[in-house]
Amino acid sequence: MSGGHAAADPPLHAGLSVQGLTYGFEGEEPLFKGLDLEVPEGQFVSIVAASGMGKTTLFRLLAGLLQPESGTIKAAGAVQGQLGQGVHGAIGYMPQRDCLMPWRTVLDNAAIGLELAGVPKREARRRVRELLPELGLAGTDAKYPHELSGGMRQRVSFLRSLLAGGDLLLLDEPFSALDAMTRVSMQQWLLEVWEKHRKTILFITHDIDEALLLSDQVLVAASRPITKLEPLVVDLPRPRTYEATLDERFVSLKRRLLGQLGRIASGGEGGAD
Amino acid sequence: MKLVKDNLPILLFILLLAAAWELSTRIFHIPSYIIPRLSDVFAALGHHAALLSKHFALTLWEALLGLAFSVVFGVLSAVWIDSSSLARKTIYPLIVASQTVPIIALSPIMVMWFGYEMGSKVAVVILFTFFPVAVNTADGFRMADREIGELLRSMGAGKAQLFLKWKIPSALPSFFTGLKMAAAISVGGATLGEWLGGESGLGVYTKRAANMLRGDDVFAGVLLLSLMGVALFVAAQFIERLVLGRRQAR
Numbered sequence: 298m299s300g301g302h303a304a305a306d307p308p309l310h311a312g313l314s315v316q317g318l319t320y321g322f323e324g325e326e327p328l329f330k331g332l333d334l335e336v337p338e339g340q341f342v343s344i345v346a347a348s349g350m351g352k353t354t355l356f357r358l359l360a361g362l363l364q365p366e367s368g369t370i371k372a373a374g375a376v377q378g379q380l381g382q383g384v385h386g387a388i389g390y391m392p393q394r395d396c397l398m399p400w401r402t403v404l405d406n407a408a409i410g411l412e413l414a415g416v417p418k419r420e421a422r423r424r425v426r427e428l429l430p431e432l433g434l435a436g437t438d439a440k441y442p443h444e445l446s447g448g449m450r451q452r453v454s455f456l457r458s459l460l461a462g463g464d465l466l467l468l469d470e471p472f473s474a475l476d477a478m479t480r481v482s483m484q485q486w487l488l489e490v491w492e493k494h495r496k497t498i499l500f501i502t503h504d505i506d507e508a509l510l511l512s513d514q515v516l517v518a519a520s521r522p523i524t525k526l527e528p529l530v531v532d533l534p535r536p537r538t539y540e541a542t543l544d545e546r547f548v549s550l551k552r553r554l555l556g557q558l559g560r561i562a563s564g565g566e567g568g569a570d
Numbered sequence: 571m572k573l574v575k576d577n578l579p580i581l582l583f584i585l586l587l588a589a590a591w592e593l594s595t596r597i598f599h600i601p602s603y604i605i606p607r608l609s610d611v612f613a614a615l616g617h618h619a620a621l622l623s624k625h626f627a628l629t630l631w632e633a634l635l636g637l638a639f640s641v642v643f644g645v646l647s648a649v650w651i652d653s654s655s656l657a658r659k660t661i662y663p664l665i666v667a668s669q670t671v672p673i674i675a676l677s678p679i680m681v682m683w684f685g686y687e688m689g690s691k692v693a694v695v696i697l698f699t700f701f702p703v704a705v706n707t708a709d710g711f712r713m714a715d716r717e718i719g720e721l722l723r724s725m726g727a728g729k730a731q732l733f734l735k736w737k738i739p740s741a742l743p744s745f746f747t748g749l750k751m752a753a754a755i756s757v758g759g760a761t762l763g764e765w766l767g768g769e770s771g772l773g774v775y776t777k778r779a780a781n782m783l784r785g786d787d788v789f790a791g792v793l794l795l796s797l798m799g800v801a802l803f804v805a806a807q808f809i810e811r812l813v814l815g816r817r818q819a820r
Contacts, residue, residue, distance in 0.1 A: 360724040390724040396717045400739040400817045409735070410725045441817055461725045 312338035312465050312497030313359070313388075318368035320358055321522070328354055330522040332368070336499050338464070341491055343500040343508035344526065345558070346518030352501045353393070355523075356467050359499070360390035372465050389458035389466040389496075393473060395450040397442035403429075403453050404438040410461020424460065432456050432490060448479040452486070459496065468500045472507070484510060485539055492536050505558075506542055509533075509550055517557045529554055606785035611793060614786040622775070626794055629771040632688065632763065633756040633802065636695020640752055643696070644703030645745070651704075652711035652737070665704055673697050674762065681766050691763030691771070698759030699752035703745070710744025711737055746810035753802040757795055772798075 315334035321327030328351030336342045346352050357363045359370060372388050389410070397406045404425050405412075411421035429435055432452050442450055451471055458466055472480045484507060491498060491511075502508050508515045509531055516526035531550060533541055541547055592608045594600070602610060615622065651662045677694045684690035719736050727735065764773030776791035 357720075362720050362724055388724070390721065392717055392721055394717060396715065396721050398718055398736075398739065400742070400814075409722065413722065413725050413727050413731055413735075 312336045312340065312372070313499060314369075314371045315359070316369050318358065318370065319366045320354065320363065320368075321366070322354075327366075327522045329358075330524050332523055332525065334516070334526060336465075336497055338497050339495045340513045341498045341500065341511055342514045342516060343502055343512040344516045344518065345502060345505060345508050345554070346523075347558075348503060350518045350521060350523065352518075353469055356390065356469050356499075356501060359467055360388055362390075372463065388463065389461045391454055391458040391466065391468045391471055393469045393471065395442070395447075395454040397450055397453055397457075399442055401441075402438065403434065403440050403442070403445070406442065406453055407456045407460060410457060413461075425456070428456060428459070431493070433486060446479075447475050448483050451475065451483060455487070455490070459494070465497045465499070468498060470501050470503070473502070473504070480507075481539055487511060488537055505551060505554055509547060509554065510537065510539065510542055515554060517554070527557055529557065602785040603783040604785065606789055610786040611789040614784075614790040615793070618787070618790070622772075622790065622794060625770055625772045625775045625791075626798065629757070629760050629764065629773065629795070630798055632691040632760040632771065633695055633798070635688075636692045636759060637699055637749075637752060637756050637802070639692065639696050640699040640703050640756075641749065644700050644748070644752075645707050647704045648707035648711055648741070651708045662708060665701065669701055677762055677766055680763070686767045686769075690766065691760055691768065694763035694766070695756050695759035698762075699756050702748040702751040702755075704748075706748025706751070707741055707745045710741030713744070714740030742814060746806070746814070750803055750806045750810070753806040754799055756802060757799040761795060 313334070313336040315332060318329050318332040318334070319327060320329050344352060344355070354363065358365055359372075398409070401409070404422055407425040407428075408418070408421040411424060412418060416424075426438060429438060432455070434449065434452055434456065437445065437449065437453075442453070445453070455468075455471065458468075472483050475483060488511060500508070500511060512531050515529045515531060517529065518526060529550070533544065533546060533550075588608055591605075595605055595607045606614075647661065647665070651657045673694075676697060680690045680693040680697065684693050714737050718740075719732060722732055722736055760771065761773035761776075764771040765777055768774050772791045772795050776788050776795070779787035779791060
């Protein structure tokens with residue numbers, strides 16, 4: 298990352314720092330090899346990659362659900378060092394599917410992270426209740442997941458991650474299963490919520506418009522195995538709305554991003570053999 | 571009010587069947603040792619009320635005790651099967667395969683082991699009801715949404731927390747399916763246990779009445795046994811609704 302608008306800001310603390318990450322499934326080519334990744338604190342960073350590149354695996358590594366073969370993963374506020382039990386709970390992981398527990402109300406679904414961390418139930422519920430209105434979930438506290446629409450369920454899922462994680466959120470294609478209209482409104486919604494909370498977010502998507510609209514920086518998976526991620530700084534002004542996608546600067550960024558992806562696609566094929 | 575409205579068709583249908591029973595036995599002069607008149611069955615119920623309630627209480631007690639043991643052992647087995655992959659590969663298939671053994675043929679063994687007292691009846695009920703509880707609960711544990719488990723793990727949940735907050739609530743609906751099945755067949759188990767050798771209980775009562783060709787008394791006993799089965803099933807369903815509450819759309 299060099300020269301971009303975001304990098305020009307005063308010293309950035311790493312919200313997430315990954316060094317030399319190597320991982321692969323047994324008997325297969327490694328997915329990541331010596332991968333370095335920095336997400337500055339308070340930034341919204343997206344990773345764009347073709348499917349099958351190991352995006353979800355990367356998140357599972359970051360969330361502590363998988364152990365890397367080598368390399369270190371450090372999250373701000375988390376126990377430093379080799380990723381292990383220590384990082385559990387320091388990173389708020391939001392999976393692709395909402396994964397809400399059907400036996401819990403919205404209130405108790407969102408409170409699960411606090412509950413696991415030992416926060417008394419009353420206090421956990423109070424903190425959830427406080428946040429419901431601004432996340433557009435007012436009046437849903439006693440509802441069960443099956444009584445909510447897909448978009449609402451994702452909001453609850455997001456709130457759960459927001460409350461469970463420290464200052465780092467990993468969002469794994471959270472809107473990919475929604476219909477186009479709902480997706481747009483959820484993107485707007487996420488912009489508003491993020492611009493207010495300014496958590497560090499690492500966001501996976503295969504939707505280029507979505508990545509550009511939301512992010513300060515888009516990382517493009519460069520090769521297979523992924524050895525580095527090519528950054529593209531998105532210097533569109535904030536606060537943003539969906540209107541930004543019609544902006545000329547947006548279009549030129551999109552052209553550059555598509556170019557990067559195209560170059561990688563053609564270059565990657567040659568490099569794979 | 572809604573309860574009455576929902577159940578009106580079945581109530582009317584039962585009344586219709588009862589009327590057909592009463593009328594046909596009168597019109598066709600069916601002897602009472604083949605099919606007694608319904609009115610005679612009710613008369614027999616009233617006539618022996620004190621005796622029948624004593625037998626009823628005993629059979630109910632046997633069924634409930636057996637059910638309780640099945641729930642405890644069934645759930646413990648399910649937990650074991652779920653927590654140990656060795657148990658899943660050895661115990662689980664064995665439990666499933668055990669269902670090919672005719673339970674009725676096994677029942678006399680319970681008499682050999684536990685004698686003619688209460689013990690053997692409860693044992694036969696367990697024989698009947700252990701399987702649905704154990705297998706349904708084990709399936710419930712197995713079907714728990716893996717991704718939810720992983721999510722909780724990523725939030726730092728330990729083994730005990732995963733079990734309490736993920737496995738148990740996930741398995742509850744299947745457990746209740748098993749419990750309802752078990753409740754419905756427990757009365758059959760208790761009756762069989764009594765037939766194999768016993769002094770009292772509705773099973774003994776109906777068998778004795780049949781030996782004496784007293785159709786009205788046999789049918790009175792059978793009616794009570796059926797009611798007991800329905801009552802146990804409804805009770806299990808009631809507990810299910812109480813526990814699961816609004817969480818299911820159904």
